[in-house]
Amino acid sequence: MARRTTTPPPDDIEEHILDIDVSDEMRTSFLEYAYSVIYSRALPDARDGLKPVQRRILHTMNDMGLRPDxxxxKSARVVGEVMGRLHPHGDGAIYDALVRQAQSWSMRLPMIDxxxxxxxxxxxxxxxxxxECRMAPGALAMTASIDEDTVDFRPNYDSRETEPSVLPxxxxxxxxxxxxGIAVGMATNCAPHNLGETVAALRHLISDPSADLEALMRFVPGPDLPTGGRIIGLDGIRDAYETGRGSFKMRATTRIETMGRRKGIVVTELPYGVGTEKVMTRxxxxxxxxxxxxxxxxxxxxxxxxxxxxxxxxxxGFHPEALLEQLFKLTPLEDSFSINAVALVDxxxxxxxxxxxLEVFLAHRFDVVRRRSAFRRGKAADRLHLVDxxxxxxxxxxxxxxxxxTxxxxxxxxxRLMTVFDLSEVQTQYILDMPLRRLTRFSRLELExxxxxxxRTIEELDAILGDDARLRAVVSDELAEVAREHGTPRRTVLLESANLPATAAVPLEVADDPCWVLLSSTGLLARTRTAELAGASEADDAARVQHDVVVSAVRTTARDEVGVVTTAGRVLRLSVLDLPALPDTAADPHLAGGHPVAEFVALEGTERVLCLTSLRxxxxxxxxxTRDGVVKRVNPEVPNRDDWEVVRLGDGDExxxxxxxxxxxxxLCFITSDAQxxxxxxxxVRPQGRAGGGVAGIKLAPGARVVHFSAFDPDGPSGGAADPHAPVVVTIGGSSTALPGTETGTAKVTLFSEYPGKGRATGGVRCHRFLKGEDxxxxAWAGPGPARASAASGSxxxxPPAQGRRDGSGTPLAQPVAGIGSPVLALQPGANGLRTTSDVEG
Incomplete structure (x- = not known):
């Protein structure tokens, strides 16, 4: 038992104490609260789909004339008007409801602008x-004809005004x-849908009231969320459409793009109710x-x-597809939506x-159009009576x-007017109230x-009121007009679970598979699979390398490291995983997305990258x-640093x-600027440590310098001109006074076997006869054939073909050459001994 006391009474009045049962009081108070929450706050009406606060906002804005034109x-003005006239709750709840109706990511068809x-x-x-706010075009359709007795009005909270119990x-x-919404003991959660699809289903239901769910789902296959995205699996949607309860998975819309040196996952649409900050934080x-x-x-x-x-x-080193699958599992990029379609019906x-x-909405629209037609007929009949x-x-x-x-x-x-002209009292009063000057201006033709x-209007309205088929046709036509005015294309993609791409089998990290690291003549780096190089025929190589040339290649593994040798005598450590991977159909980094070497290593001043080396x-x-004719063999040692020197250079040497x-x-092969x-x-050559300065490699004439240095495998191809992979020497002569990259020059290709060997530190033999104007x-370049040349642009x-004369003159070129290389990468020295199939079989 509990004791309820009123305000302490004056001394001259007897105190009144009422004893009540606590359980009865709690039961009564809770039921009243629950009733208020369920019917007046949390659940929408199935007819107009609005909660009381949403309905009051739209009705108030309609009364205030806040139309789209x-x-x-100020939003505060609308909130104050709603709170003062119709809604007996705080301004926070009203403003929250107003804001939600204006958010394009919350409402499929916003009602407030x-x-x-x-x-x-x-x-x-x-x-x-x-x-600030005003009504959106969709809100006009919600409140249209509300002043034509289409819906019932009821007293507001203080009975001083009236409000609509439902909108038209x-x-x-x-x-x-x-x-x-969350009520007491129940909740509702309905998914948004496409207006055009919903109207199509409504019109089909009007023409065939016995249509089953399968027929309706041909028009409404699934929700259409304001934020787009994808819905995965349709079984839960069908359950929700059949029973009112079900769930489905939502996924973000993503694509994989190449972003500089890395791959990236770009998210363009998120699941309904998920924001970017939530995803990033997770x-x-x-x-x-x-x-x-x-x-x-x-x-x-x-x-x-x-x-x-x-x-x-x-x-x-990570597969974007596999990472995306993990993101779907662990982050809000994939979320679920549980449908619990609870609404007030009667x-x-x-x-x-x-x-x-759909049936509840159609019944409401039939009633609205019927009441509107009756109202309009009454107005037309009254006016016709006055006109008569x-x-x-x-x-x-x-x-x-x-x-x-008189x-x-x-x-x-x-x-007297009623008696003389046989008029009704209403007609007579209308004539008497009308000023004489207005009466004389009326034209009989206009009145007729x-x-x-x-x-004619009364006949049409009578037909609507008297014929149910005509009434249904009017509702159907009006729905079609609403879809034309306010409908938008579908945003959400519906996918069956069986149609999802299989990415579970893709490992997250790139496997440590064999691969090649390539350096092109234009300074581009990339990696490619071994299978793209081993087993390639000469015809395949010739067709593959048609733009830019590969000047250095190293066989390694995807998760290993390689080094780049620079003109300053340094080796810079480079992670293979940092390099862009070429597609399976290309071995040319320029064509397939190689990236400049400067993006991966830090070079100093005029320092340039010459070649690649493994860190074995x-x-x-x-x-x-070196340029001054020094040769050095470096002992194979790899310090625990990112860069180190491998030769001590003299002043001005490189x-x-x-x-x-x-x-x-x-x-070993030296080629000098004076064609030796x-x-x-x-x-x-005796190997030296990293601090050594090397020994004399070639004896240079005054003013001459070394332009090329390379090496040849004695076990490699050494046949004559019949062997396509036989080593060749390419020399390009020209004027030393011309600006770099401006003179085309003359080129000569000769078999390497035409040049006899001599001892170290001697002058060599002539390899190119200069023409007039050339000095x-x-x-110059020497390596396995066939030789390929490219311009500075990579084209x-x-x-010319290989010729027998080692000291012959060159053939004029069409454009300046910037780089020379060979497509037969496996035969180049420094390629770690891998041979092509054609070489092994030969």
């Missing part, structure tokens, strides 16, 4: 004193915009907890032009399937005036035309040649070539 007003900061999926809106609602808002938490690997960075590049644009950069909460929701009286009066206007003038008072005039129009310590090491030896028995070629065994070699430059 008029200016915005907001101006200002109405928030985002992650951020709240500005205060109502800072924002020409738009099926419960299906199109969905609803969400991803960062998973990365910090080491539960999600492979993400290099995440950026939100969303703006008004591109819309949602969330970029997730993937680390090199004042009672019910769980509705798709057909039931005016036409009778106009037949003898002079007598009408005479009767009025009457003692207005009552007598009214009685209006009379004819009114009779079990081979004979590097052979290096490295012109470096080759990773396979056996130490190769032949020297070849001698590498075994004649130096602009470029191919045809070379």
């Amino acid at each position: 008029r200016g915005h007003v 907001g101006h200002g900061n109405f928030g985002s999926p992650d951020d709240p809106p500005a205060a109502m004193r800072y924002t 609602a020409a738009i099926p808002s419960l299906v199109v915009n969905g609803a969400t 991803i960062k938490d998973l990365v910090q907890a080491k539960k999600l690997l492979g993400i290099a960075d995440i950026k939100d590049l969303t703006d008004r032009e591109k819309g949602l644009h969330l970029v997730i950069e993937v680390k090199n 004042g009672q909460p019910r769980t509705l399937g798709l057909k039931e929701m 009286g005016l036409l009778l009066a106009l037949l003898d206007i002079d007598e009408v005036i005479q009767v009025i003038r 009457s003692d008072d207005s009552a007598a005039a009214r009685d 035309k209006e009379q004819e129009d009114l009779r 310590t079990d081979g004979p090491g590097l052979a290096i040649g 490295v012109v070539g470096a080759v990773e030896l396979r056996t130490g028995e190769e032949e 070629l020297l070849r001698f065994p590498a075994s004649g 130096a070699l602009l470029l 191919p430059v045809p070379l």
Whole structure:
């Protein structure tokens, strides 16, 4: 038991104490609260799909005249008007409902046109004193003909005014915009749908009231979410349409793009109700907890032009497809939506399937159109009655005036007019109230035309009221017009689970498979699979390398490291995973997306990258040649640093070539600017440590310099001109005074076997006879054939065929040559001994 006491009474009044049972009081109070929440706050009406606060906002804005063709007003003004007239709750609840109806990511068809900061999926809106609003075009369809006795009105909370119990609602808002709310002991959660699809289903149901769910789902295959995205699996949707309860999975819309040196996952649409901040926070938490690997960075590049644009950069060495699958599993990029379609039907909460929701809306529209037609017919009949009286009066206007003038008072005039002209009291009063000057301006023809129009209107309205088929046709036509005015294309893609791409079998990290690292003549780096190089025929190589040339190649593995040798005598460590991977159909990095070497290593001043080398310590090491004719064999050692020197250079000297030896028995080759070629065994050079300065390699004439240094495998092809892979020497002569890259020069290709070997530190033999105007070699190269040349732009430059004369003159070229290489990568020294199939079989 409990004791309830009232306010302490005065001393002269006896105290009144009422004893009540606590359980009865709690039961009564809770039921009253629950009833209020269910029927007056949380659940929408199945007819117009609106909660009371939403309905009151739209009705108030309609009364205020805030139509789409008029200016915005302060949101606080609307909130205050709603709270003062109709809604007995706080301004916060009213403003929250107003904001939601203005958010395009919350409502499939917004009802309010907001101006200002109405928030985002992650951020709240500005205060109502800072924002402005007016009705959206869709709101006009919701409130149209509300003043034509189409819906019932009821007293407001203080019985001083009236409010509509439901809006006329020409738009099926419960299906199109969905609803969400939590009541006492029940909740509702309806998914948004496409207006055009919903109207098509409604019109089909009008023409065939017995249509089953399968027929309706041909028009409404699934929800159409405001934020787009994808819905995965349709079984749960069918359950929801049939029973009112079901669930489905939503996925973000993504694509994989190449972003500089990395791959990236670009998110353009998120699941319904998910914001970018929520996704980014979750991803960062998973990365910090080491539960999600492979993400290099995440950026939100969303703006008004591109819309949602969330970029997730993937680390090199990870498959974007597999990482995306993990993101779907661990982050809100994939979310679920549970449908619980509870709404008020005849004042009672019910769980509705798709057909039931459509039927309730159609019954409401039939009632609205019927009541509107009856109202309009009554108005037309009243006007026709007045027009008939005016036409009778106009037949003898002079007598009408005479009767009025001779009457003692207005009552007598009214009685005499009714008697003389056989008019009703309403017609007579209308004539008496009308000023004489207005009566004389009426044209009989205009009144007869209006009379004819009114009779036709009454006939049409009678047909609607008297024929159910005609009524249904009117509702169907009006729905079609609503779809034409307010309908938009579908945003959400529906996917069966069986149609999803199979990415589960893709490993997250790139396997440590064999691969090649390539350096092109234009300074591009890339990696490619071994299978693209081993087993390639000469015809395949010739067809593959048609743009730019590969000047250095190293066989390694995807998760290994390689080094790049520079003109300053340094080796820079480089991770293979950082390099872009070429597609399976290309071995040319320029064509397939190689990236400049400067993006991967830091070069100093005029330092340039010459070649690639593996970081092996079990081979004979590097052979290096400098511009001043110095040669050095470097002991194979790899310090625990990112860069280190491999040769001590003299003042003004620089490295012109470096080759990773396979056996130490190769032949080394120098070519000088004055067209001298020297070849001698590498075994004649004693290996030195990294601090060594090398030994004399070739004896230079005054003013001459080394332009090329390379090495040849003695076990490689050494046949004559019949062997396509036989080593060749390419020399390009020209004027030493010409600006770099401006002179085309003359080119000569000769078999390497035409040049005899000599001892180290000698002068060599002539390899090119200069023509008139030529005094130096602009470029030289020696390596396995066939030789390929490219211009500075990467375009191919045809070379003449190999000729027998080692000291012959060159053939004029069509354009300057910037680089020379060979497509037969496996035969080049420094390629770690891998041979092509054609070489092995030969």
